[in-house]
Every structure is written in C-alpha cells, then in structure tokens.
Amino acid sequence: MSGDLGLFWGQLFRKPDQVVALAPSSRALAEEMVATLDPRRGPVIELGAGTGRITRAILARGFAPDQVHAVEMNPAFCDNLRTRFAGLNVHCLSAADVGGLALRGAQAVVSGLPLLSMPLALQHAILAGSFAHLDPGAPFIQFTYGPRPPVRAELRASLGLTWTKSAKIWGNLPPARVYRFCQPDRRPME
Numbered sequence: 131m132s133g134d135l136g137l138f139w140g141q142l143f144r145k146p147d148q149v150v151a152l153a154p155s156s157r158a159l160a161e162e163m164v165a166t167l168d169p170r171r172g173p174v175i176e177l178g179a180g181t182g183r184i185t186r187a188i189l190a191r192g193f194a195p196d197q198v199h200a201v202e203m204n205p206a207f208c209d210n211l212r213t214r215f216a217g218l219n220v221h222c223l224s225a226a227d228v229g230g231l232a233l234r235g236a237q238a239v240v241s242g243l244p245l246l247s248m249p250l251a252l253q254h255a256i257l258a259g260s261f262a263h264l265d266p267g268a269p270f271i272q273f274t275y276g277p278r279p280p281v282r283a284e285l286r287a288s289l290g291l292t293w294t295k296s297a298k299i300w301g302n303l304p305p306a307r308v309y310r311f312c313q314p315d316r317r318p319m320e
C-alpha cells in the first residue's frame with residue numbers, strides 16, 4: 131500500500147496533467163464505484179486504473195481477473211497493474227481508443243479518469259467509445275469532486291445521457307460523488 135502511494139505521487143509529480151488527484155481513491159469511494167457490478171453479468175472495462183484501488187474493489191466483488199479490462203495510458207502504472215493483478219487484461223493506451231477494444235458484452239465502464247479537465251473532443255471520444263461497448267441502460271460510472279456532473283452538458287445532450295448520483299462520500303480526499311450515466315434504449319418498438 132505504501133509502495134502504491136510512492137508510485138502514485140511519483141507519477142503525479144511527473145505527469146500532473148494526467149493524474150490530476152492528490153491521492154488514490156479511498157476504499158469507501160472505490161466500493162461505491164463498484165456497488166452495482168455483478169460478475170454474472172459480463173466483463174467490466176475500467177478506465178484510468180492508476181495504482182489499482184478501484185481494480186481491487188472490482189475483483190473483491192468476485193470477478194475473475196480476466197473479466198476485467200483496465201485501460202491506463204501511463205506505462206509505470208500499467209507495469210504495476212500487471213505485477214499486482216495476475217491475469218488482469220491491462221491495455222496500455224489512451225482511453226480515447228477504448229472503442230477499439232476487442233471484447234463483447236461489457237456490463238459497465240468504470241472510470242477514474244480526470245474527465246472534466248480534458249478537452250471536449252477527448253471527452254467525446256472516451257464517452258462515445260465507452261457507450262459503443264454498452265447496451266442501453268448499462269452504466270458509465272464516474273466519480274467527481276466538484277458540484278457538477280463530470281460529463282459536460284453538451285456531451286450529455288448529444289449522447290442523450292440520463293444519470294443518477296450517489297450521496298457524498300466523505301471518506302475520500304477530497305470528498306466525492308459517484309455518477310452513473312446511461313443511454314436510453316432508442317431502438318424502434320417491434
């Protein structure tokens with residue numbers, strides 16, 4: 131655990147614009163992020179896995195490591211994830227390319243990305259690529275420290291997103307909320 135902190139802060143110092151957090155997510159936040167996941171309902175995609183706080187919480191719900199696809203662009207974090215979680219699918223690439231992952235039937239995308247600090251085009255690529263893997267009603271799950279939804283208003287509108295938000299999680303530094311965004315079913319009725 132203290133090794134995780136050293137790695138996290140080392141990368142925060144080197145790449146502050148990518149890590150964008152003072153500390154890894156707390157156990158309380160990680161547990162809220164994964165609270166609705168069920169290993170019987172298919173694989174999970176995790177974006178911005180970092181040192182694996184949320185990854186660990188996903189696995190603790192009973193997922194086999196090969197049911198989890200962790201997307202992380204920082205090679206030092208990727209090496210650490212591969213060492214810590216044998217069998218995990220670690221994709222060392224930008225979340226902008228998540229739509230190209232070869233997998234079927236994901237039940238959710240769980241994101242620890244600093245989404246709000248990203249340019250709109252990058253946010254759009256990440257959201258559109260994520261929803262390409264999700265059936266209508268399946269969630270894109272994202273935490274945020276601020277008072278507003280962590281997906282920009284114009285993107286929520288253009289992707290037709292609805293959402294719910296959790297109570298504030300005080301046991302995190304800083305306190306955070308978890309949002310679950312979904313696309314409604316727009317298929318014509320038969």
Ligand SMILES: C[S@@+](CC[C@H](N)C(=O)[O-])C[C@H]1O[C@@H](n2cnc3c(N)ncnc32)[C@H](O)[C@@H]1O
Pocket residue numbers: 148149150151153154155177178179180181182183184201202203204207223224225226241242243244
């Ligand atoms: C706030 S940290 C969260 C780490 C971890 N999920 C947690 O909750 O403790 C953000 C993570 O997103 C990663 N990241 C930032 N931009 C990314 C991108 N475009 N694609 C993939 N990962 C990215 C960073 O390298 C970092 O690991």
